[in-house]
Amino acid sequence: MNQHLLAPSILAADFTKLGEAIQLVNESEADWIHVDIMDGRFVPNISFGMMVTETVKSIAEKPLDVHLMIVEPEKYIETFRKAGADTITVHYEACPHLHRTVQQIKDTGARAGVALNPHTPVHLLEDLIEDIDMVLIMSVNPGFGGQKFIYHSIPKIQKLKDMITVRNTSTLIEVDGGVGLQNAEKLLQAGTDVLVAGSSVFRAKDPRQAITQLKGIEREPRHFV
Numbered sequence: 687m688n689q690h691l692l693a694p695s696i697l698a699a700d701f702t703k704l705g706e707a708i709q710l711v712n713e714s715e716a717d718w719i720h721v722d723i724m725d726g727r728f729v730p731n732i733s734f735g736m737m738v739t740e741t742v743k744s745i746a747e748k749p750l751d752v753h754l755m756i757v758e759p760e761k762y763i764e765t766f767r768k769a770g771a772d773t774i775t776v777h778y779e780a781c782p783h784l785h786r787t788v789q790q791i792k793d794t795g796a797r798a799g800v801a802l803n804p805h806t807p808v809h810l811l812e813d814l815i816e817d818i819d820m821v822l823i824m825s826v827n828p829g830f831g832g833q834k835f836i837y838h839s840i841p842k843i844q845k846l847k848d849m850i851t852v853r854n855t856s857t858l859i860e861v862d863g864g865v866g867l868q869n870a871e872k873l874l875q876a877g878t879d880v881l882v883a884g885s886s887v888f889r890a891k892d893p894r895q896a897i898t899q900l901k902g903i904e905r906e907p908r909h910f911v
């Protein structure tokens with residue numbers, strides 16, 4: 687049995703009480719704080735940027751998992767690292783020179799993640815998987831919280847897990863979008879290491895209890911055939 691990580695996404699928090707939301711995560715069993723950066727170009731929505739990230743970092747007691755849903759992410763990697771990002775994830779679809787961008791993230795000392803939109807197949811990472819610390823499988827189309835989970839993400843996670851197992855790399859698999867108690871066990875069983883949960887934590891009646899429940903799910907290792 688190996689324990690998964692949980693990263694509550696502050697996109698779903700009440701922004702008038704963002705400090706309280708961070709405090710709640712600080713005091714909980716959650717592992718990371720997921721920070722969604724949206725630019726209104728790569729995705730149709732605009733969220734927040736480096737100044738909010740820096741403010742979150744100033745009170746966060748857990749690592750910041752920064753997901754850049756932006757075009758030309760290579761222009762902002764050092765800035766987000768300085769703002770406090772511990773993991774920086776860029777989109778496959780936004781990076782024509784992904785190998786270079788991954789190295790750029792690593793050079794800052796941050797963990798390097800690559801996100802795949804729902805339509806992007808995992809085999810496209812075959813020639814880069816050894817260099818990536820984490821692959822983020824988007825299980826909704828990026829841009830908004832509270833969307834319906836796309837079921838096809840599960841076989842995709844299994845394929846990615848098989849690729850990671852064959853290559854014997856320590857790459858983590860993170861899943862983001864529509865994640866909650868209703869599908870977490872299946873996601874973990876398929877090979878997920880990190881669950882991102884927005885609405886299912888911050889829109890829950892009792893967010894603290896939601897975190898405890900999402901962390902409490904156990905998984906047996908999936909046997910590779």
Ligand SMILES: O=C(CO)[C@H](O)[C@H](O)COP(=O)(O)O
Pocket residue numbers: 695697698720722753826827828829830831832833862863864865882883884885886
């Ligand atoms: O990246 C995101 C949207 O682009 C969010 O992190 C994700 O959607 C989480 O929100 P929810 O758990 O409410 O689906």
